[in-house]
Amino acid sequence: MTAEVEARIEQVRAALDRVTDPELDESVVELGFITSIEVTDAGVVNVKFRLPTYWCAANFSYLMATDMRDAVAALPWAAAVSVTLDDHMFVDAINDGVAAGKDFADAFPTEAQLNLSGIRLNFGLKSFERRQEALLRGLLSLGHDPVVILALDISGLTRLALDPPTAALRTRYLERRPLAGDSMLAFVNRDGAPISPETLTIYLRNIRRVGLNAEFNGALCRGLLAARYGEAPAALPPEPELIDFIRMGTAPAGLTG
């Protein structure tokens, strides 16, 4: 393998690492879904992935597959990209649909009536709440005044001097912030309304369940994937706290090209 190909494999991995499982809001790389990445000298990329069960919902599977394809295709040197799902009830429909660039509804003409934008938005908003909770708790634990924080506009939040872990939480949050509307405020609820300092504790208490649910599902999916393929579960701290769990976006080692 040439140095250039090796470097390109790393770029593919980094691109895939930014693709999340919409339900778990975690990188498909970290979850252990990617089984191989191949890059030819001509810049053709083949990505293979797998899921924790044969039954994993086809809609979510399709979202992940198309997101992976689009993320890799955005690499300037990528001449062609194929993303292939293995060991799933609908491998053919999903793989053919993704390869042909079809919408979900066209890939499943008799089973689906709608496209996936509604699901994408709903799970995007859950991800927004989860990342927001992590960032707000991080800021509060650093001693920031809730009144000041909640009055910040987006550029004010961007300029705030933060330690690297909290800055990473901010980056993750700002990726999802547009989903909650175009108010200037940095912190709004999922409907785009301001969050009041007086009710912040209750607000955080309420959205806490969103992150906990995602973490619980993440642990379940890792366990099922490991049981299915007879491997040790993909790395997960034994009992993570939410703020530890929101990953910092570093590419994990251990995948072979």
Place this chain on the structure above:
Amino acid sequence: MYKTKDGEELFIIDGHVHLWDASPENIRNIHGKQFIDCFYGYHSALSPPEQLWTAEKFAKYGPEQMVKDLFIDGPDDMAIFQPTYLKDFYKTGFNTLEQNAILKTRYPDRFILNGAFDPRDGEGGLEALEAQAETYKLQGVKLYTAEWKGDSRGYKLSDPAAYKYLEKAEKLGIKNIHVHKGPTIIPLDRDAFDVADIDHCATDFPNLNFIVEHCGLPRLDDFCWIAVQEANVYGGLAVVLPFIHSRPGYFAKVMSELLFWLGEDRILFGSDYGIWTPQWLVEKFMNFELPEEVMKETGKELTLTAKKKILGENAARLYNVDIASQRAKFSRAEQMVA
């Protein structure tokens, strides 16, 4: 029966058990094989190593093993059968009311039989439900809203057709509607786990109880939100409870959330036997305490009183079980020979 260290005897009702046949002879197609493999994945991912079964035993354990695991080696006093038909995958079905009824006949005081209906079966289905209710004296049903049927990609319990069935169920004295919001087996462009329909039914049918199995996992967050507003919505602990072994930290947090949003009167124990056996689940649950910092977060405690309710008293209330007289029956005629 579970005896505490202080000698107190707890009455255990296992709210979620199955007797299935996924033996190679009964498997109809690849989906049937993959379905039992997936169940086995849950079993192997979340069981303590010493509790692991072989895949062969897991596929078909039989009624004698079940009685032994629940009532002789295990602490269950009673168990509620939740049927899962899956006739498209298994020649005689996976786990049917008719099969379950054989054990009920043998141990009438030990088992509660639940039925099933599908609102897409129309008038014929309503008549079948009536006959089923009469034959088996049903107090509950288990529903799979995400199940595929003909051209339908699942249904919502708030659909008008479903309301007809719920009205019928209420008339027939079927008070307990167990709903599995589980993985769909056919692609849906909607979220098959969505629990929003339960919100509507629970308001419109205040005399029925809606027990959302697996606490709505993987939509625990949405489930908690609707449950707090509806007094007749309950959470079944099947699949949640085994985390007590492999991920006790998560289990503590989830339990704490459930106590916060639903309260101790609306949580029901279920082993999901044969995926897991009640003996280790109940033992670990009884020895489990919420960590200090988790309690601080919600202000809720998992007391002995709460454990008693979760393990039996709540289900007894829903299924009209008089614990004292039931106990007396067991001590008079205890012949649990497997």
